[in-house]
Amino acid sequence: MKTSDFYYDLPPELIAQTPIPQRDGSRLLTLNKETGETEHHHFYELPSFLRPGDCLVLNDSRVLPARLIGKRQPTGGTCEVMLLIDRGEKTWECLVRPGKKLREGAVLSFGEGRLTAQVTKVLDNGNRLVRFDYDGIFLEILEQLGKMPLPPYIKEELEGAERYQTVYSREVGSAAAPTAGLHFTKELLASIEAMGVRLCYVTLHVGLGTFRPVKVDDVDQHEMHSEYCTISAETAAIINQTKREGGRVICVGTTSCRTIESWAGEDGTLQESAGWTNIFIYPGYRFKVMDCLVTNFHLPESTLVMLVSALAGRAHVLAAYQEAVQERYRFFSFGDAMFIY
Missing domain, CATH: 2.40.10.240 (QueA-like)
Structure with missing residues (x-):
């Protein structure tokens, strides 16, 4: 499998330089991982794709003004x-x-x-x-x-540091935001919880290695960076119960995905855990816990595009990305979102 297999053409003007005023007003492309079918929505419509008995896994890491x-x-x-x-x-x-x-x-x-x-x-x-x-x-x-350590593709200064934090951030330690969570408002989370979807939190402190390009031709030769993450006993219990009762485990962001997949047993169960992970998820990986993913659009040939492709299939993902480009979606940290189900 070649790194170039995960390339797509992105016009530079589609890289979002600033966040939109309303967090949940961003666009939401939904992707059926089995069929490749896509639809176009807004993020505030996310609850309509969730079911009672599901759980959302959110990364509560807070960006250090580093x-x-x-x-x-x-x-x-x-x-x-x-x-x-x-x-x-x-x-x-x-x-x-x-x-x-x-x-x-x-x-x-x-x-x-x-x-x-x-x-x-x-x-x-x-x-x-x-x-x-x-x-x-x-x-x-x-x-x-300190100032916020914005990603290298963002050239404009950020007005208001809290806009680069999730509304549920609390554990200080990241060098970059877990950006899929930037779309949530407290009101949206409350409405999701009210419909019978359980919320649980992990912590993964995002390192600058998340922006490091893949410099090898063969994907399996890439050496993944390490990041520190934790899963509480409460979160492990919620996820285990969700799986037992037939609900879906929906990760908000690739960081939440990498955390639970790093510590899951072969049977998909979790326990209270903490430590460093360098898990590298790319096509061929068998997910032990995660069923669905809320995520932003990622850089061409990046490890994050590879992770998303492991869940939904490379052809489906690249076709969805091409559609997003045609529809003028906003890309990367301050951009729009996908829901892969």
């Missing part, structure tokens, strides 16, 4: 630091710019000195270990000084 713009000391030159992984003791693994200037020992200042830092190690992969020094609570300082 992009810090500061000054190199003592020269005053500009620097940028992107927080990736908390390594403990006030030290984070980071991406930095300019790399040539930020060698071991480099001293940085952010927010007129409210937050200072020193590069303590240059890692083999080019990332840096950076130790921060501050008074107070680090996350509160980040909320004030």
Whole structure:
């Protein structure tokens, strides 16, 4: 299976640069994974495709305002630091710019000195270990000084950081939003729950590796990035009960899918779990738990297009994407959505 098998032609103007004002006003393309049949709707119509006894699995990870713009000391030159992984003791693994200037020992200042830092190690992969020094609570300082780490294909500044968070986000730690969830409002979730669909939550902290392109020709040679995820005992119980009673497990986003598929037993049952996952789902994969998927439109030749193709079939997915292009859907993080059932 070749990476090029998952290519489709996307006009650049269809890449959504800003979110629409109303979250659930985005368009919704429905795709029958068995027949390939498609229909065109709006996201607020999603409840009409759900059934009592189904459950929705949502990723409650919250995006860390992880992009810090500061000054190199003592020269005053500009620097940028992107927080990736908390390594403990006030030290984070980071991406930095300019790399040539930020060698071991480099001293940085952010927010007129409210937050200072020193590069303590240059890692083999080019990332840096950076130790921060501050008074107070680090996350509160980040909320004030940090910027949202928007995907590389979004060139416009975001007005209002909460628009890049889901309305149910609560566990801080992602470097990018689980974007399928951006379409939900609290009112829509309440109406879904009222119709007898159970809501449950997992946490997967999305890493910047989600945007890393596949650079090999053969799909099975791709080395997948790792991300930390957790499943609570309550969520495991809800999903297990849903499967026992014949309901559908509907994942909101590829991150929710990857979480439950990572920890499912061969019989499809789940238990309380936590750890790192590098699961790579592409055609030929047998889903143990997930039945349906709410997802955005993904980049050509990406691991996420491959995951969606594993669920609905490559031919069906690429035909649906071609239709979405013809119908001028909005693509990627701030774009429209699909419901694959």
